Amino acid sequence: MNSRIWLSSPHMGGNELSYIQEAFDTNWIAPLGPNVTGFEGDLKAFLNTQKEVAALASGTAAIHLGLILAGVTAGDEVICQSMTFSASANPILYQGATPIFVDSEPETWNMCPKHLEVAIKDSIAKGKKPKAIIPVHLYGMPAKMEEISAIATKYEIALIEDAAEALGSTYKGKNCGTFGEYAALSFNGNKIITTSGGGAIVCNDEEAKKKAVFLATQARDDAPHYQHSEIGYNYRMSNIVAGIGRGQMEVLSKHISLRRSMQAFYKDVFKNVAGVTVFEEPNDDYFSNHWLSCITIDPKEAGFTREDLRLALWEDNIESRPLWKPMHLQPIFEKYPYYGSNVCETLFENGLCLPSGSNLTTQEKERIAQVIAAFLG
Structure with a gap:
């Protein structure tokens, strides 16, 4: 039989090992270190944004943290694009919230602004305004972000972009992943660049990034002993994995x-x-x-x-x-x-x-x- 031709397999650039070796040589075998900081800086520069980037274990973790930072809790409603991978919607259930799904429009295959607004109005009429909107840039195609962003602003609803498939895509010259209050990137093995598994959250400012990193590192309070006042998660990217990312950014x-x-x-x-x-x-x-x-x-x-x-x-x-x-x-x-x-x-x-x-x-x-x-x- 002929050899397998894969849908989308990892493609190494060749320089990833040098960053990994550096991590070994300096003993930065942890969820922090120069590769993590460097990878975050590389992503921020590529996105050409003043927003902040925190490297995480997955794009799913990024969406989950985005929902937490947007204040989504049990009983809230979150509007999500229906045509997507389940990782866009699963974190809504992690928070005990209710997903409301919206159809695509035929031009970009992404969230239809018209149906989005109908869904919002219907929820408000029932006495509960949605807490967040999750549009997806499907297969790298930017969603109609001008219209979607305007609707989110009009109703004062947090916008969490799922840009997991869209690193390097732009809408009207602006990078996908920089439109919402929060955005998720993915570096899964099948993505345009990979860290084998991994992701990142894009946040509006340094304060939001610090909170995301705090939650992603088990929400440990500032104390000499282990003390926790909030639920935390093991969501931070390791310095080894970030080394792969640094090499991938070069290609x-x-x-x-x-x-x-x-x-x-x-x-x-x-x-x-x-x-x-x-x-x-x-x-x-x-x-x-x-x-x-x-x-x-x-x-x-x-x-x-x-x-x-x-x-x-x-x-x-x-x-x-x-x-x-x-x-x-x-x-x-x-x-x-x-x-x-x-x-x-x-x-x-x-x-x-x-x-x-x-x-x-x-x-x-x-x-x-x-x-x-x-x-x-």
Whole structure:
């Protein structure tokens, strides 16, 4: 059998080991140290922001801390994009809050501003204004942040960006991850850069960062003994893992370029195929890192389904995957409110993520193109 072509595998730049070795040589084998500080500074500089960055164990931890810092507690309501990975919504339940899911709009596949406002008005009419809004920049595509931010400001609701998939993406020249009071970044193994596992929270100011770090390091009070007045978490990134991140930051811009070239590759592959649309920016306001290249298939026009194509690729050991199954269709979340129509459901039924790694070789791309061409006949 042919070797596996992965959907999105880690891509090391080569200099990561030097930062890790430095941590060993200086015995900084802890959730603090020069690599953690340096990685946070690298991210802040890349994001071109005055906001502060704290490196954490995961993007999920970042969303959870964002909710805590936004004052979300048991019984509160939090509005979340339905079409996303469950990590966007799980922390809402960690806090004992109620998730309210909102449909996507078809241009960016992200939170629909119109349905968002309907959901807010409905909650207020029922006597409970939502405490936070979690939009997601799906597959690296920026959400309609101007409209979403305006709604959050209008109703004075905290905005927590899930930018886990969108490092390097911009909306109207501003980096994803810098629009909300808080934002989550992810460096999971499949992301555009990786620390094997890890994430970061972007905060408005130094005070918020200090609070996030305090909570992420078990909320230990300032005392000579171990004293705790608040619930804390083991969410801080280690100096070893941050060393990988420092090396990855050196190749981030290159990885973005390579991911975007994969999207261009698929546009060429499917350029004359009826019923297949390659996901792309709606206009020049949007710049996507194209973390994953995705397509939607109209079965009636194309004559085949996304599952037909997925299985054809899989037969040649090429990984592809359906789009995220919407949260309001998930067994754990289906009992919670949902506002919208069927945009995200249709995307899930007809959408497919294709191999998008920045480390795909010319030979692997040729193989992908040949398998697709043979399938199309």
